Amino acid sequence: xxxxxxxxxxxxxxxxxxxxxxxxxxxxxxxxxxxxxxxxxxxxxxxxxxxxxxxxxxxxxxxxxxxxxxxxxxxxxxxxxxxxxxxxxxxxxxxxxxxxxxxxxxxxxxxxxxxxxxxxxxxxxxxxxxxxxxxxxxxxxxxxxxxxxxxxxxxxxxxxxxxxxxxxxxxxxxxxxxxxxxxxxxxxxxxxxxxxxxxxxxxxxxxxxxxxxxxxxxxxxxxxxxxxxxxxxxxxxxxxxxxxxxxxxxxxxxxxxxxxxxxxxxxxxxxxxxxxxxxxxxxxxxxxxxxxxxxxxxxxxxxxxxxxxxxxxxxxxxxxx
Amino acid sequence: xxxxxxxxxxxxxxxxxxxxxxxxxxxxxxxxxxxxxxxxxxxxxxxxxxxxxxxxxxxxxxxxxxxxxxxxxxxxxxxxxxxxxxxxxxxxxxxxxxxxxxxxxxxxxxxxxxxxxxxxxxxxxxxxxxxxxxxxxxxxxxxxxxxxxxxxxxxxxxxxxxxxxxxxxxxxxxxxxxxxxxxxxxxxxxxxxxxxxxxxxxxxxxxxxxxxxxxxxxxxxxxxxxxxxxxxxxxxxxxxxxxxxxxxxxxxxxxxxxxxxxxxxxxxxxxxxxxxxxxxxxxxxxxxxxxxxxxxxxxxxxxxxxxxxxxxxxxxxxxxxxxx
Amino acid sequence: xxxxxxxxxxxxxxxxxxxxxxxxxxxxxxxxxxxxxxxxxxxxxxxxxxxxxxxxxxxxxxxxxxxxxxxxxxxxxxxxxxxxxxxxxxxxxxxxxxxxxxxxxxxxxxxxxxxxxxxxxxxxxxxxxxxxxxxxxxxxxxxxxxxxxxxxxxxxxxxxxxxxxxxxxxxxxxxxxxxxxxxxxxxxxxxxxxxxxxxxxxxxxxxxxxxxxxxxxxxxxxxxxxxxxxxxxxxxxxxxxxxxxxxxxxxxxxxxxxxxxxxxxxxxxxxxxxxxxxxxxxxxxxxxxxxxxxxxxxxxxxxxxxxxxxxxxxxxxx
Numbered sequence: 008x009x010x011x012x013x014x015x016x017x018x019x020x021x022x023x024x025x026x027x028x029x030x031x032x033x034x035x036x037x038x039x040x041x042x043x044x045x046x047x048x049x050x051x052x053x054x055x056x057x058x059x060x061x062x063x064x065x066x067x068x069x070x071x072x073x074x075x076x077x078x079x080x081x082x083x084x085x086x087x088x089x090x091x092x093x094x095x096x097x098x099x100x101x102x103x104x105x106x107x108x109x110x111x112x113x114x115x116x117x118x119x120x121x122x123x124x125x126x127x128x129x130x131x132x133x134x135x136x137x138x139x140x141x142x143x144x145x146x147x148x149x150x151x152x153x154x155x156x157x158x159x160x161x162x163x164x165x166x167x168x169x170x171x172x173x174x175x176x177x178x179x180x181x182x183x184x185x186x187x188x189x190x191x192x193x194x195x196x197x198x199x200x201x202x203x204x205x206x207x208x209x210x211x212x213x214x215x216x217x218x219x220x221x222x223x224x225x226x227x228x229x230x231x232x233x234x235x236x237x238x239x240x241x242x243x244x245x246x247x248x249x250x251x252x253x254x255x256x257x258x259x260x261x262x263x264x265x266x267x268x269x270x271x272x273x274x275x276x277x278x279x280x281x282x283x284x285x286x287x288x289x290x291x292x293x294x295x296x297x298x299x300x301x302x303x304x305x306x307x308x309x310x311x312x313x314x315x316x317x318x319x320x321x322x323x324x325x326x327x328x
Numbered sequence: 329x330x331x332x333x334x335x336x337x338x339x340x341x342x343x344x345x346x347x348x349x350x351x352x353x354x355x356x357x358x359x360x361x362x363x364x365x366x367x368x369x370x371x372x373x374x375x376x377x378x379x380x381x382x383x384x385x386x387x388x389x390x391x392x393x394x395x396x397x398x399x400x401x402x403x404x405x406x407x408x409x410x411x412x413x414x415x416x417x418x419x420x421x422x423x424x425x426x427x428x429x430x431x432x433x434x435x436x437x438x439x440x441x442x443x444x445x446x447x448x449x450x451x452x453x454x455x456x457x458x459x460x461x462x463x464x465x466x467x468x469x470x471x472x473x474x475x476x477x478x479x480x481x482x483x484x485x486x487x488x489x490x491x492x493x494x495x496x497x498x499x500x501x502x503x504x505x506x507x508x509x510x511x512x513x514x515x516x517x518x519x520x521x522x523x524x525x526x527x528x529x530x531x532x533x534x535x536x537x538x539x540x541x542x543x544x545x546x547x548x549x550x551x552x553x554x555x556x557x558x559x560x561x562x563x564x565x566x567x568x569x570x571x572x573x574x575x576x577x578x579x580x581x582x583x584x585x586x587x588x589x590x591x592x593x594x595x596x597x598x599x600x601x602x603x604x605x606x607x608x609x610x611x612x613x614x615x616x617x618x619x620x621x622x623x624x625x626x627x628x629x630x631x632x633x634x635x636x637x638x639x640x641x642x643x644x645x646x647x648x649x650x651x652x
Numbered sequence: 653x654x655x656x657x658x659x660x661x662x663x664x665x666x667x668x669x670x671x672x673x674x675x676x677x678x679x680x681x682x683x684x685x686x687x688x689x690x691x692x693x694x695x696x697x698x699x700x701x702x703x704x705x706x707x708x709x710x711x712x713x714x715x716x717x718x719x720x721x722x723x724x725x726x727x728x729x730x731x732x733x734x735x736x737x738x739x740x741x742x743x744x745x746x747x748x749x750x751x752x753x754x755x756x757x758x759x760x761x762x763x764x765x766x767x768x769x770x771x772x773x774x775x776x777x778x779x780x781x782x783x784x785x786x787x788x789x790x791x792x793x794x795x796x797x798x799x800x801x802x803x804x805x806x807x808x809x810x811x812x813x814x815x816x817x818x819x820x821x822x823x824x825x826x827x828x829x830x831x832x833x834x835x836x837x838x839x840x841x842x843x844x845x846x847x848x849x850x851x852x853x854x855x856x857x858x859x860x861x862x863x864x865x866x867x868x869x870x871x872x873x874x875x876x877x878x879x880x881x882x883x884x885x886x887x888x889x890x891x892x893x894x895x896x897x898x899x900x901x902x903x904x905x906x907x908x909x910x911x912x913x914x915x916x917x918x919x920x921x922x923x924x925x926x927x928x929x930x931x932x933x934x935x936x937x938x939x940x941x942x943x944x945x946x947x948x949x950x951x952x953x954x955x956x957x958x959x960x961x962x963x964x965x966x967x968x969x970x
Contacts, residue, residue, distance in 0.1 A: 061515035062486075074868055101870075109868055117861035121883040131869045165603060166372070176865070195371035195542060200586035200597040207595060222516060229588035229597065266520035268545030270589055273569045279521040283485055346680060 011184060011216050012050040012073065016082035019043040019068050019240075023288065040288050042068045044240040045082070047314065050184070050233075055210065055217040057227040060237035061263075063284050066220045068240075070186045073218065074109050086184075108177035112189035114169035118161040124172055125157035131180040146175040150205060167198035171205065178209070184216045191226060203230060224267050228252055236260050239287055239295040241311075246320030256317050256327040258300045294325070302326055331402055332359035333503050333536035334383065339396035339406075341375075341382050350607035352378045354560040355396070355634060360504065360536040365527065367551030367568065368540045373604055375560040376540045380506050382406075383538070384421055385413040401503055419449040422497030422535075424526075426509035428489035431496075432481040438465070438492050439477035442499055449500035464495040468525060487518035491525065498529060505530065508540045523550045544587065548572055556580050559604055559615040561632060564640045576640035576647065578620045614642070622646075681964050688960040691953035698950050702758040709752035710739075714918055723747035725931075728938050742938040744927055750938065753919060754946050760920040761950070764834050765901040769893055771839030776846025777889065781877045783847070784854025795851070798844045807906060810837035814912050827915040834913055838903050845892055853885035887965040894958030898951045905947055921947045 024030060024037040043065040050056045058066040071077045073084060083092045089103045108131075111117040118127055125143040126133075133139050144154035150171040161169055170190060177185050190206070191199040203226065209215060219230060227234055227248070234251050236244040236259065244257040255261045262280045282299040285291055293310050297303040306325050314323045341353040352375045360366045368376045381387050383398055385408065398406040400420060408416065417423070425431045433441060442461035443454065452460070458477070465473035468491040481489055490510065497505050507526065511519040527550055530537050539551055547554050547568060554571050556564040556579070564577040575581040584590060585598040602619040605611055611618055617627040626643050633641045640646075673679055682688050701708060711718055726732040728742040728750075741750040779798075783791035801809065817833040818826060857863060858881065866876050901921075907913035908922030909929075916923060921943050928940030 061517065071864075076864055076867060105870075109865070111861035111865065113861055117865060119862045119880055119884070130866070130871075134869055134871055134875070167603065173865075180869075196544065196583055197371065197586050197600045198603070200588075200599045203588070204596050204599060223588075224516075225588040229591060263516060266517045268516075268519065268523070268543065268549050270545050270548045270572060270584075270587065273548055273572075279524045280517040283487055283518065284515070346677070 010049040011052045011087065012218075013085040014046060014048050014069075014073075014082070015085075017043055017046045017069065017072065017079055017084065018081035019065070019072060019077060020080045038288050041290065042240050042287065043072070046237075046240075046242045048235055048242065048245065050216060050218060052183075052216050053210070053214050054232040055219055055230050057219040057221065057231035057234045058237060059221060059224065059227055059234055059263075061222055061284060063239060063287055064237035065240035066237050067188055069237075070109070070188050070218060070220050074107050074186055075104055076109075105180060106183045107186065108180065108182040108184075109186045109188065110170070110173050110177050110190050112192055114166045114173060114193060115161075117173050118169055120161055122160075123157070124159055124161065124164075127161070128157075128172065128176045128179055131176065142179060143175075146178055147172075149178065149209075150175045151201075165198075167194055167201060170194065170198075170202050174202075174205065174209070178213070182215070184218065186218045186220070188220045189222070190219075192221065192223065199226070206230070224252075224264065236263070239285065239290055241295055241323065242314065242321075243296070243323045244320055245314075245322075250319040254318065256320050256322045257296075257324050258302060258327075259296050262299075294323075332361045333401060334360040334538070335397075335399040336379070336383065337397045337399070339379060339382060339398065340394045341378055341387065341391055342394040343391045345608070347608045351394075352391070352560050352607060353382060354632075356555075356557070356560075356562050357396075357635070358555050358562070358565055360538060362503075362536060363531055363534040364553065365530060365537040365539055365551045367547035367554040368538060368557060369542065369544060369547050369554055370557035371542055371604060373559070373607070374557040376557045377508055378560075379557070380508055380538060380540050384417055384423060384506060415449075418445060418502070419500050420502050420504065422500065422502040422505040424490075424493050424497050424505065424507040424510045426512050428486060428493050428513075429481070431493050432489060434481055437478050437480055438484075442477075442492075442496060445496055446499050460499065464499045465492070467498075467529065468492070468495045469521075470495075486514055487521060490514060490518075490522055494522070494525060494529070498533070498535070501533070502535065504536045504538070506538045506540070509542070510539070511546060512541065512543065519546070526550065544572070544584070556583075559610065560607065561615055562635055562641055563616070565635055566639045570639075576645035577616075577642050578622055578646065579616050580640075581646055582619075582621075678964055685960060685964075687956055688964075691956040691960070694949060694953040695957060698758065698946070698953075699762060701755055702762050705752075705755040705759055709749075709755045711749045711752045713748040713753040713756055716917070719747045721747050723749075725936050727936075728942075741942045742936075744924065744939045745931065745936075750924075750942055753924060754921070754943055757919050757921045757924055757943065758946060758950070760831065760914055760918060761901050761904055761922070761947070764831060764838065764904045764914075764920070765897050767835045768838035768842065768900045768904075769896045771835060772842035772896065773846055773889065773893060775839070776843035777850050777882070777885075779843070780847040780850025780885075781854055781882065784851040785858060785873060785877050785881070791851070794847065798847055801841075802844055806838075806841035807903065809841040810834075810903065810907060811910075811912055813837040813840060814907065818912075827917065830913070830915050831918075834904060834907065837907070838900050841903075842896055842900065845896070846889060849888045849892055850882075850885050853888060854881050857881045857884050891958055891962040891965060894954055894961060898954040898958065901947070901954070902951055921950075 019042050021040040021042055022037065023040045025035060046069060058069060060066045068077065072079050083090055085091070086103045089099055091100060094100055128143045128146055129139040132142060143157045147154045147157060152168060152171055164172065191202050194202060207230070210217060219227070221227060231248055233247055234245065235242050236257065238259050244251065244255065244260045251260065252264065255264055266280050280299065285295065285298065291298055292308065294307045294312050297307040300307065304326065312323045312325045314321045317327050337357050339353055339356045340351060343350050343352060356379055358366060368379065370376045382393055387393070393406050397404060405416060432438070439458065439461055442464060443457040446452070446457040446460055447454065462473050462477055465477065470476055470488060470491055484492065510526070511522050514522060523546060526537065541547060551568050553566065554568045555562055556571065556577065558579050564571055564575065564580050571580060572584060575584055582600040586600060588597060591597045600619055605615060612628060613630055614627045614632050617623040620627065622644055624644060630643070633643050635641045638645065720735060722734045723732055723737055723743050724745050724747040726739055726743040728740060729738060731738040739749045739751060741754070743749055744753065779794050783794040814833055814837045817829065821829050863876060863880055866880050904913055904920060905922030905925060908920050909926045914920040914923050924943035925940060925947065928943060932940050
C-alpha cells in the first residue's frame with residue numbers, strides 16, 4: 008500500500024529568546040528550543056500510527072505540523088504524494104489539507120462554549136458554503152449520541168460525550184486521516200473504553216487512517232499498528248506493537264516500559280528511572296539519552312546515533328542489537 | 329491489633345443546590361493503619377476527593393459534613409472548626425495535591441516555606457528549622473539540597489517540585505498524609521520515582537497514607553488496600569491484590585475489564601454501558617443497577633447496599649474462585 | 653455500530669434562547685439578589701421615563717415660546733405668586749418646569765452616555781481583538797497608544813477634543829453639533845479599558861483548542877475573531893460597559909457643568925446642576941436638588957447593576 012504520509016527530516020525550532028532589551032541588559036544570547044529534530048516516518052493508509060513520548064518529546068508538535076497549524080523549520084511533509092514544501096499549486100495543497108482533521112486532548116476547551124453543538128459540528132462544511140441539512144444529526148448518531156441533542160450547548164454534555172462531538176466534527180468534512188492528540192488522556196477509564204471503541208469502529212467503517220499521539224502505552228498497545236517512540240524531539244525507536252512491547256531495543260523504550268505503572272505490579276519493588284528529561288534548549292551532545300542511559304559509552308556522548316534496522320524495529324542507538 | 333491512625337465511619341457530605349440537596353459522599357467508611365497506604369479509587373464525580381477534603385476540613389461551603397464520624401489517632405476531628413482544625417492540618421495531617429505549581433508559594437524560596445511550616449508545628453528555633461529543611465530535601469532526593477534551599481519553585485522541574493511538596497507534607501512529622509492525584513500531572517518516568525519515594529518514606533516513618541487517584545496502575549503498585557468509590561458510595565474495599573484480580577463488585581469488575589490491558593488481542597474493549605449517574609438524578613436502590621449486567625429486582629427496590637462486614641457493597645457479589 | 657450509552661430522555665424541541673435564559677443560573681442569581689432587582693427596576697423606570705418624555709412631560713421645556721419668565725423660581729407644589737401655576741417639582745430661573753426639564757434632560761444624558769459607551773466599545777473591542785490575536789507590532793503599537801492616552805485624565809482629553817471641534821465648526825452649527833461632539837469626546841477618551849480587557853481575553857482564548865480547530869478548518873482570522881473569540885470575551889465587556897455608562901453619564905454632566913457640554917437651550921442634567929448650584933444658597937434649593945437626585949439615582953443604580961453583574965458572571969464563582 009502506498010504511504011499516505013511521508014515525513015523526512017522534519018525539524019521544528021522555536022525562538023524562545025527573551026526580548027532584545029532583556030538580552031541586552033542581561034547579556035544573554037538568543038535561545039532556541041528544538042522541539043522536533045530530524046524525524047523520518049511514514050504512515051500507511053488505513054492504519055493507526057502511534058507517536059509515544061513524555062512531555063517535551065515533540066509528539067504534539069509533529070501532529071500540529073502535519074495538519075498545518077505549525078510550519079516546519081526544516082524537512083518535508085508529503086501527503087498523498089504532494090510535497091507540501093515544494094508544491095506550487097495552492098488548490099492542490101488545500102485539497103490535500105482538507106482531507107486531514109484533528110481531535111484535541113481537552114474536551115472542555117476544544118468546543119466553543121457559546122456555540123450550539125450543531126453549529127460546531129457542521130462548521131467545517133458550512134464555512135465552505137456547502138449544504139449542511141441534517142448533517143449534524145446524522146453525525147451525532149454515527150458517534151453514538153442522540154440526534155435530538157444537536158441544539159444543546161457543550162456544557163450540557165459530559166467529558167466523554169464532548170469528545171464524541173469532537174469526533175463528529177472531525178468527520179464532517181469526510182477526512183481520510185485524523186490526527187488524535189491525546190484523545191482519551193482527560194477521560195476516565197470506562198469512558199476511554201467507549202471512545203476508543205468508537206474510534207476503532209469508525210476506522211473500519213470509513214477506512215480512516217489515524218495518527219495517534221499519546222503517552223499512554225496501554226492504549227497504544229491496543230490500538231496501534233505501528234509505534235514511534237520519541238525522546239526530546241528525536242525518534243528513538245519505531246516498531247510494530249508486538250516487537251516493541253516484547254523486545255524493546257532502545258534503552259529509553261526499555262526504561263519507559265519498565266517504569267509504566269502496571270495493573271499486575273503489586274508491591275513491585277523496582278528501581279525507578281534515573282534523572283529527568285533534559286532541557287530542550289540545551290540538549291546533551293551526542294545521543295540525547297546518554298546522561299540517563301545505563302549502558303552509555305564514549306561514542307554515545309559524542310555522536311548522535313542514526314536510525315538503523317535492528318530486527319523488526321528501527322532504532323537510533325549505537326549499542327542496540 | 330493497634331488502633332488505626334485514621335478511622336472514617338459512615339461519612340456523608342451534603343451540598344444544597346438549586347436542584348435540591350446532593351450527596352457527593354454517602355455513608356463512606358474506611359480505616360488506615362500505621363504505615364499503610366490506602367488507595368481511594370474512582371472516576372470523576374465519584375466523590376473520592378470530596379471525602380479526602382472532608383477529612384482535612386477543606387470542604388468549601390456550602391458543602392458540609394452531614395453525618396458520620398472521623399477519628400484521627402483516637403480523637404474525633406469532624407466537628408473541629410477554625411483554629412483547632414488549622415493546627416491539626418499540617419501537624420497531624422500532611423497534604424500532597426495534584427499540581428505542585430499551585431501548592432507552592434511562587435514568591436517564597438522553598439527553604440522559607442519549609443522552615444515556616446516546621447516552625448509553625450514544632451517548637452524549634454530558626455537555625456534548627458533550616459537544618460531540618462535541608463535534611464528533608466535530602467530525604468526526598470533533591471540533589472545538592474544545601475545549595476538549592478534558596479531556590480524558588482519555578483526553578484525546579486515538575487518532578488522536583490512534587491518532591492518538595494512531599495517534603496513539605498512530611499516535615500512536621502504528621503501521622504497521616506493525604507495525597508490527591510499526586511502523580512497525574514507528571515510524566516511516566518517521574519511518576520514511578522514519586523511513587524517509590526512516597527512508599528519508602530511512609531514505610532520508614534510509619535505514616536499512614538490516603539492515596540486518591542483514578543489511575544488503577546498507580547494503585548496496583550503503590551497501595552496496600554484499596555477502596556473503590558462509585559457515585560459517592562463505597563463499592564468495594566479490600567487488599568489491592570484481591571480487588572484488582574478478583575473483584576466482587578460488578579462495577580470494579582467492569583472497570584478492570586475495560587482497561588486496554590485486559591483486552592489483549594481483542595479489537596474492541598469491554599464497555600460498561602451508560603455513565604455514572606448525576607448526583608441530582610440518583611437511581612433508587614443500588615446506584616449501579618442501571619448499568620449492571622447482573623441486576624435483579626432487589627437491586628432496584630431495596631435501599632442501597634453497604635459493605636458492612638463483607639467486601640463489596642452488592643446484594644449479589646461476584647464470588648470468583650481463587651486464581652491459583 | 654457502537655454501543656449507545658444509556659438512553660437520555662428525548663428532547664421534544666430545543667429550548668429557545670429566552671427559555672434557556674429563564675432557566676439559567678444567571679437569572680436564578682438575579683432573582684435572589686435584592687440589589688440587582690432594585691437597581692434594575694430603577695434603571696428601567698428612569699430609562700422608560702426618558703424615552704416616553706414627550707408623553708409624560710407636562711410641558712416642552714426646549715420650546716422657548718412656551719416659557720413664561722414670570723413662572724420662574726416657583727417652589728415645588730406651590731402656586732406661583734404671579735401666574736398662579738403650580739409645578740410638581742418647581743421651576744428653574746427661566747420658568748422651565750423642572751419635572752419636564754429633568755425628563756428631557758435625562759434623554760440627553762442617557763443618549764450621550766449610551767452612544768459614547770457604544771463608540772468606545774466598538775473602537776476598544778476592535779483594537780483589543782486585533783492586538784490580542786496578531787501580537788507583534790500590531791499589539792505593540794496599539795497598546796503603547798493606549799498607554800499614552802491613559803496618562804491623560806479622561807476629562808481633559810474630552811475637553812481637548814471638544815475644544816478642537818468647537819474651533820473648527822462655524823458658530824451657527826455649534827449648538828446642533830454639541831451633542832455629537834460630546835459623544836465623540838467621551839467615547840474617544842474611554843476606549844482603552846475595553847481594548848485592554850478584550851486583549852486579555854483574546855490572549856487567553858487564542859490558545860484554546862477550539863480556536864486551533866477553527867484555524868485547522870481554514871477560517872480567516874477575521875471570522876475567528878468575530879465568531880469564536882468575541883462571544884467568549886463578552887462577559888467582562890458587559891460588566892465594564894455598565895460601569896462605563898454610569899461614568900459616561902457623569903462625564904457628560906461634568907462637561908455640561910463646566911460649560912463645555914450640552915448647550916443652555918437644551919439643558920442636560922449636568923447643565924441643570926450648574927444652574928441650580930448658583931441658587932442653592934439663595935433659597936431655591938429645588939433647582940439643584942431634583943436634577944442632582946435624578947443623576948445620583950441613575951448613576952448609582954447603573955453602577956450597582958454593573959457591580960452585581962461582575963460577581964454574577966465571574967466564572968470562578970460559578
